Structure formats: structure tokens, C-alpha cells
Amino acid sequence: MSLRQCLFTAGLVAGLSSVGAAQAADGASQEDQAQAGIAVLSGTEGNADVHATIRFMPTDDGLAYTTVAHGLKPGKHGYHIHIYGDCSGADGKSAGTHYNLQGSSLNPPKDIDRITGDLGNLVADANGDAHDTGVLENGALTGPKSIIGRAVIIHAKANDPSQPPIGAAGARQACGVIGIADPAKADQDTAKDDT
Numbered sequence: 716m717s718l719r720q721c722l723f724t725a726g727l728v729a730g731l732s733s734v735g736a737a738q739a740a741d742g743a744s745q746e747d748q749a750q751a752g753i754a755v756l757s758g759t760e761g762n763a764d765v766h767a768t769i770r771f772m773p774t775d776d777g778l779a780y781t782t783v784a785h786g787l788k789p790g791k792h793g794y795h796i797h798i799y800g801d802c803s804g805a806d807g808k809s810a811g812t813h814y815n816l817q818g819s820s821l822n823p824p825k826d827i828d829r830i831t832g833d834l835g836n837l838v839a840d841a842n843g844d845a846h847d848t849g850v851l852e853n854g855a856l857t858g859p860k861s862i863i864g865r866a867v868i869i870h871a872k873a874n875d876p877s878q879p880p881i882g883a884a885g886a887r888q889a890c891g892v893i894g895i896a897d898p899a900k901a902d903q904d905t906a907k908d909d910t
């Protein structure tokens with residue numbers, strides 16, 4: 716290789732690596748980062764009337780969520796994040812077990828004393844409507860404990876805190892996969908939006 720070719724090659728390599736650096740910086744562009752999440756739930760077999768929307772927003776305390784549900788039997792319904800974003804099964808069981816935000820879901824510690832992936836209980840009124848808000852302390856939209864791509868399941872019964880880590884909340888009545896949402900829509904009142 717002549718000196719001239721050598722300098723040309725060196726210049727080309729330097730030029731390419733600066734293009735690479737620019738792309739890496741671009742890689743952190745806003746739309747590539749999950750800044751809000753949403754799950755839209757549909758009823759499982761025999762529960763066609765049940766539907767719900769859950770929006771997730773990161774806060775300093777964890778992942779805040781706002782839930783609006785319709786078509787439920789009046790009363791309490793436990794709901795959780797489940798490990799697989801797979802709602803293909805008619806009974807919702809394709810979504811697997813609860814997603815454990817503080818360790819493995821498939822090998823949870825034996826002394827676990829809380830309900831894993833828990834979003835709490837939805838309390839449906841006489842019309843079957845429920846609204847709820849909460850904060851998932853260890854939840855995230857990015858990183859190893861990201862909930863994006865997992866599922867939310869609403870159950871037939873209330874959580875039973877005496878039966879961790881699953882809570883014996885019974886049959887799965889609605890299932891929806893958690894996706895990335897437009898953060899500009901995260902503050903909108905889903906209750907008004909979903910009438």
C-alpha cells in the first residue's frame with residue numbers, strides 16, 4: 716500500500732467511525748425510548764363484555780399506572796402483570812405465571828410473602844365499571860425488569876393476601892399485552908376517553 720493509499724484508508728476509517736458515533740448518539744432519540752406504556756385488555760372466552768385500558772408512566776417512585784375497566788361483575792377483581800405477553804389462549808393461561816419484579820418468576824423464593832406482579836384489586840361498581848391508580852415500585856419500561864411485552868390479566872376474584880405469591884384470584888377474565896405508548900397521551904383521562 717502506498718503512503719497515499721494508506722492515508723486515504725485511515726481517513727476513510729476515521730470518517731466511518733465518526734458516522735458510527737453520530738448514529739449511536741441518534742440511537743438515543745426520543746421515539747426509541749419507551750416513555751409510557753399501555754395495555755388494552757379484551758375479555759377471555761365467556762367474558763366478551765370485559766375490556767380495560769391501563770396506562771403506565773415512569774415516576775421517581777416507580778411506574779405509576781391508571782386503569783379503567785368495564786364489563787366486570789360488581790366487586791373486587793385482582794389484577795397482575797404476567798410473565799408472557801401472550802393472550803392467544805382462550806382462557807388467558809398462555810400469559811403464564813405472574814411476573815416477579817424482584818427476582819425470577821419461574822423460580823420465585825419459597826419464602827416470598829407478597830403477591831408478585833401485583834397491581835392490586837379493581838373494584839367494579841354496580842354497572843361493572845372500575846377505576847384504579849397505583850405505583851409499581853420496581854416496575855420499569857426499560858432495562859432487565861421492563862414490563863413492555865408482558866401481559867396484564869384481570870381475574871374473576873379478589874386477591875387473597877394469605878396465599879402469596881399468586882393470590883388465588885381465580886379465572887382469567889381479560890388479557891392484554893403491554894406496549895409502548897405515546898407519552899403525550901399518558902396524562903389524558905382514560906375514563907373520559909373510554910366511554
Ligand SMILES: [Cu+2]
Nearest residue numbers: 794795868870
Ligand atoms: Cu394474575
